[in-house]
Amino acid sequence: xxxxxxxxxxxVGPPADTFGGAGGESKARLFEVFGYAFLARKPK
Amino acid sequence: MGEALPVDAVxxxxxxxxxxxxxxxxxxxxxxxHTGRSLARRLGYEVAVVARMPESAxxxxxxxxxxxxxxxxxxxxxxxxxGSGGGFDCFVxxxxxxxxxxxxxxxxxxxxxxxxxxxxxxxxxxxxxxRQGVIEELPIDDGSADVVIRNGVINLCADKRRVFAEVMRVxxxxxxxxxxxxxxxxxxxxxxxxxxxxWTD
Numbered sequence: 001x002x003x004x005x006x007x008x009x010x011x012v013g014p015p016a017d018t019f020g021g022a023g024g025e026s027k028a029r030l031f032e033v034f035g036y037a038f039l040a041r042k043p044k
Numbered sequence: 045m046g047e048a049l050p051v052d053a054v055x056x057x058x059x060x061x062x063x064x065x066x067x068x069x070x071x072x073x074x075x076x077x078h079t080g081r082s083l084a085r086r087l088g089y090e091v092a093v094v095a096r097m098p099e100s101a102x103x104x105x106x107x108x109x110x111x112x113x114x115x116x117x118x119x120x121x122x123x124x125x126x127g128s129g130g131g132f133d134c135f136v137x138x139x140x141x142x143x144x145x146x147x148x149x150x151x152x153x154x155x156x157x158x159x160x161x162x163x164x165x166x167x168x169x170x171x172x173x174x175r176q177g178v179i180e181e182l183p184i185d186d187g188s189a190d191v192v193i194r195n196g197v198i199n200l201c202a203d204k205r206r207v208f209a210e211v212m213r214v215x216x217x218x219x220x221x222x223x224x225x226x227x228x229x230x231x232x233x234x235x236x237x238x239x240x241x242x243w244t245d
Contacts, residue, residue, distance in 0.1 A: 011114055042218060
């Protein structure tokens, strides 16, 4: 969706276990939900 | 005609506002997500930065990742934080851009704005301000930002394309969007996607 919106040079970082040990952990595990860092650039 | 949204965008926004009002008022209240200093450590923020942050500036932090992990900000940059919440990411950004930079946090929740403005005053920060608004219609001038950051916000917006279009509007040519958000490896059933409660719980 980032590229469809016009962004370029898109990078994605490694997954973070955002919900591990929290109340939402079981639901996160069910759908393999993790946190990620993203970097993208608007063209010049 | 635009793409059909899975839920009503305004109803979802109201639900999100109510949820994060609770976080602002009672950040240790016990939510389905972690909050505060332990969360920041868990997500890999720089240890020294987390350690020196006053409790009032970090206790309502409810991010999902580290938007600075793929690159720090540069001194002097103009930064906009979408859904700035209790202000933690703005305070990290303010330190990175320094006194010649500027950070504007935008949030729709009055209680979060009160919290972040109070924390900024406690920290004596002069290069940070907080504005009330929604991220689909940012109170930010066209082409004015070097960097847009956010943390765990777009997953709570029904119309993601509109948010990205708004980010594109406020960024300068060549500007960066660096953010953290959640993504699922397994497909979520359509019926669940239409259930607003599941977006915030």
